[in-house]
Amino acid sequence: MVAQTELHLGDAKDVLKNIPDNSVDLIFTSPPYADQRKKSYGGINPDQYVEWFLPISEQLLRVLKTTGTFVLNIKEKAANGERSIYVIELILEMRKQGWIWTEEFIWHKKNSYPGKWPNRFRDAWERLIQFNKNKKFHMYQEAVMVPTGSWARGRLKNLSETDKIRDESKVGSGFGKNISNWVNREMAYPTNVLHLSTECANKNHSAAFPESLPEWFIKLFTKKGDTVLDPFMGSGTTNLVAQRMMRNSIGIEIIPEYYKIVKKKLNPVQTYLFEPNNKYGKNNKKKRLPIR
Amino acid sequence: MVAQTELHLGDAKDVLKNIPDNSVDLIFTSPPYADQRKKSYGGINPDQYVEWFLPISEQLLRVLKTTGTFVLNIKEKAANGERSIYVIELILEMRKQGWIWTEEFIWHKKNSYPGKWPNRFRDAWERLIQFNKNKKFHMYQEAVMVPTGSWARGRLKNLSETDKIRDESKVGSGFGKNISNWVNREMAYPTNVLHLSTECANKNHSAAFPESLPEWFIKLFTKKGDTVLDPFMGSGTTNLVAQRMMRNSIGIEIIPEYYKIVKKKLNPVQTYLFEPNNKYGKNNKKKRLPIR
DNA sequence: GTTCCGCATGAATCGATAG
DNA sequence: ACTATCGATTCATGCGGAA
Numbered sequence: 001m002v003a004q005t006e007l008h009l010g011d012a013k014d015v016l017k018n019i020p021d022n023s024v025d026l027i028f029t030s031p032p033y034a035d036q037r038k039k040s041y042g043g044i045n046p047d048q049y050v051e052w053f054l055p056i057s058e059q060l061l062r063v064l065k066t067t068g069t070f071v072l073n074i075k076e077k078a079a080n081g082e083r084s085i086y087v088i089e090l091i092l093e094m095r096k097q098g099w100i101w102t103e104e105f106i107w108h109k110k111n112s113y114p115g116k117w118p119n120r121f122r123d124a125w126e127r128l129i130q131f132n133k134n135k136k137f138h139m140y141q142e143a144v145m146v147p148t149g150s151w152a153r154g155r156l157k158n159l160s161e162t163d164k165i166r167d168e169s170k171v172g173s174g175f176g177k178n179i180s181n182w183v184n185r186e187m188a189y190p191t192n193v194l195h196l197s198t199e200c201a202n203k204n205h206s207a208a209f210p211e212s213l214p215e216w217f218i219k220l221f222t223k224k225g226d227t228v229l230d231p232f233m234g235s236g237t238t239n240l241v242a243q244r245m246m247r248n249s250i251g252i253e254i255i256p257e258y259y260k261i262v263k264k265k266l267n268p269v270q271t272y273l274f275e276p277n278n279k280y281g282k283n284n285k286k287k288r289l290p291i292r
Numbered sequence: 293m294v295a296q297t298e299l300h301l302g303d304a305k306d307v308l309k310n311i312p313d314n315s316v317d318l319i320f321t322s323p324p325y326a327d328q329r330k331k332s333y334g335g336i337n338p339d340q341y342v343e344w345f346l347p348i349s350e351q352l353l354r355v356l357k358t359t360g361t362f363v364l365n366i367k368e369k370a371a372n373g374e375r376s377i378y379v380i381e382l383i384l385e386m387r388k389q390g391w392i393w394t395e396e397f398i399w400h401k402k403n404s405y406p407g408k409w410p411n412r413f414r415d416a417w418e419r420l421i422q423f424n425k426n427k428k429f430h431m432y433q434e435a436v437m438v439p440t441g442s443w444a445r446g447r448l449k450n451l452s453e454t455d456k457i458r459d460e461s462k463v464g465s466g467f468g469k470n471i472s473n474w475v476n477r478e479m480a481y482p483t484n485v486l487h488l489s490t491e492c493a494n495k496n497h498s499a500a501f502p503e504s505l506p507e508w509f510i511k512l513f514t515k516k517g518d519t520v521l522d523p524f525m526g527s528g529t530t531n532l533v534a535q536r537m538m539r540n541s542i543g544i545e546i547i548p549e550y551y552k553i554v555k556k557k558l559n560p561v562q563t564y565l566f567e568p569n570n571k572y573g574k575n576n577k578k579k580r581l582p583i584r
Numbered sequence: 585g586t587t588c589c590g591c592a593t594g595a596a597t598c599g600a601t602a603g
Numbered sequence: 604a605c606t607a608t609c610g611a612t613t614c615a616t617g618c619g620g621a622a
Contacts, residue, residue, distance in 0.1 A: 030595085032595085033595055036595050036596095037595070073595095074595095075595070077595080077596075077597085078394075078395070078596080078597065078598095079597080079598095080427070080597095080598085081392070081394060081427040081597095081598085082392050082393060082394060082427070083393050083394065083395060083396065085383070085384060085387070085393065088380040088383060088384065089384070091377070091380060092377060092380065092381070095377065100373070100374050101374060101375045101377065102370075102373065102374060102375065102411070102412070103370070103375065103412055104375065106398055106400070106417050106485075108398070108400065108485050109615095110615065110616085111594080111614070111615035111616050112483055112594090112596080112614085112615080113593095113594060113595085113596045113597090113613085113614085114594090114596085114612075114613030114614040114615080115596055115597060115598085115611090115612055115613050115614090116433075116481060116597090116598095116611095116612050116613060117596090117597055117598055117599095117612080118431065118433075118598080119394070119427070119428075119429065119431055119597095119598085120394070120395055120484075120596095120597075120598090121433070121481055121482055121483050121484050122481065122482075122483045122484065122596075122597095122613080122614085123483070123484055123595095123596065123597090124483030124484055124485045125398050125483075125484065125485050126595080135372070135373040135374070135411075137411070139410070139411060141408065141413070189408045189413055189414065190413055190414075191413050191414045191415070191416030191417075192412070192413050192414070192415055192416055192417065193398075193400050193416045193417050197615070197616060197617095198594065198595090198615095198616085199594095199616085199617085200592090200593050200594040200615085200616065200617080208595060209595090440614070440615085441614080441615060441616090480613085480614065480615095481613085481614095
């Protein structure tokens with residue numbers, strides 16, 4: 001079984017028109033935030049952001065299945081001592097388009113950007129806003145259960161301080177790396193707060209979000225063979241993870257350089273027969289990264 | 293020096309009118325959420341929530357000092373599979389009143405009790421929305437600094453349990469080795485994500501938030517002798533903490549039973565002598581401070 | 585093979601300076 | 604007065620080299 005990955009070069013609002021109605025199970029994306037990524041994307045003014053995004057979200061509403069989910073990763077910036085309001089305005093406007101605002105997950109970034117200002121602390125969280133077309137949608141909650149309970153606590157007690165600190169991410173939301181050790185123990189459902197760090201010093205690839213972020217939502221809202229869409233592909237993290245998890249995916253990117261990089265990265269793997277057992281281990285990270 | 297605590301029985305929107313302009317340094321409150329606590333507050337319909345709150349926030353804007361801060365603890369609930377929008381509408385409307393939306397802190401509730409629904413996970417976070425009158429406001433950042441990760445990794449790891457305990461007490465008492473030399477370097481400013489446990493098993497009253505929550509914001513935005521206001525006092529957590537931290541405080545509560553409980557709980561000397569008619573005239577603030 | 589230490593690096597934000 | 608650019612500030616993380 002092979003997961004198909006479709007890559008498109010172009011503007012999301014145009015390219016989306018070629019995608020059929022009700023054909024996508026999960027949209028996971030992180031659009032360029034207002035006034036950020038100026039060098040690459042030109043930067044959208046906060047005042048014009050909603051206006052810019054609405055034609056795209058309208059298309060997204062069309063291509064999403066009625067049982068599907070749209071997860072939008074975004075965070076408004078602070079400027080001149082005040083937070084922008086375009087994100088919450090966007091939620092209100094998208095509701096008018098017919099979207100249902102189902103949930104808002106919090107991504108707690110442990111290693112947020114440092115800095116000190118007289119009037120504010122470091123911004124250490126981003127929004128993961130969940131929208132749906134219908135009140136009935138597919139959600140595979142068991143797929144993201146996390147180890148917890150007395151066993152986890154007992155084990156933690158015997159660890160060094162260093163290990164405790166490191167392991168906290170594992171206990172909190174299941175984003176730790178050696179999760180396989182915890183399988184078949186006491187499991188619990190996670191919450192709507194996700195703990196994970198940005199991968200900043202990773203030489204092999206730099207992405208806006210770590211792989212575990214789309215991975216979690218792909219697990220939660222799709223099953224194998226489903227289709228995942230990222231209309232702002234960037235470095236292609238969503239599509240890479242989708243492919244590895246045996247989900248079909250569609251990626252759209254407006255910048256040729258990014259498009260080429262992703263195309264190179266994904267194409268060879270596409271024809272490669274996937275083995276579900278060999279997934280999230282540390283050793284296989286090296287294996288999958290070198291591009292041949 | 294004694295911190296004075298004023299308690300008022302009545303509707304916030306009326307009682308607030310008796311509080312002088314520009315007299316409060318911090319407003320910290322957790323209003324009744326829409327459609328919840330029906331038995332106590334009669335339940336405010338989500339559709340009418342903004343309309344209900346705006347006359348109150350207008351008064352709050354008046355009584356707050358230009359250097360003061362308003363922290364609103366609130367979280368919209370999900371009803372019928374959808375998140376209510378009254379909180380984000382409220383932010384937009386309060387901006388129109390003249391409030392500056394400075395920041396949104398996240399309170400990550402670690403111990404919220406387990407639960408699961410077909411369409412969502414446990415809601416483990418709440419908003420702490422910071423509003424200001426002015427871009428310049430008082431913020432005492434050093435008061436809430438926390439140990440850095442490297443401090444925990446490097447120092448704590450090599451210390452015995454007793455050393456850890458001893459050193460902690462020294463920070464407070466000032467005795468022992470002078471650790472202030474390296475404390476500064478090993479302390480970091482926090483982020484806008486707060487990790488606190490909910491105090492579930494607590495006496496008779498059910499507080500909406502743990503004491504550490506108002507404590508953190510009182511440390512951050514006030515100094516001793518400042519005035520803290522909670523227009524929806526409830527079980528009086530904010531006022532209790534304020535009093536303990538040597539801040540004057542004002543509490544307003546509409547339900548007689550709560551009012552009586554708080555009045556009993558707080559030191560009578562410090563709840564002594566409130567003069568409701570003494571409003572706009574002479575500066576009653578200095579007058580009511582030094583009472584023995 | 586471990587552990588430890590040094591170092592580069594982020595979806596940041598503000599205030600000052602320049603046009 | 605308003606926008607554009609730049610420097611200063613700051614810390615968790617992971618990598619690579621050293622002990």
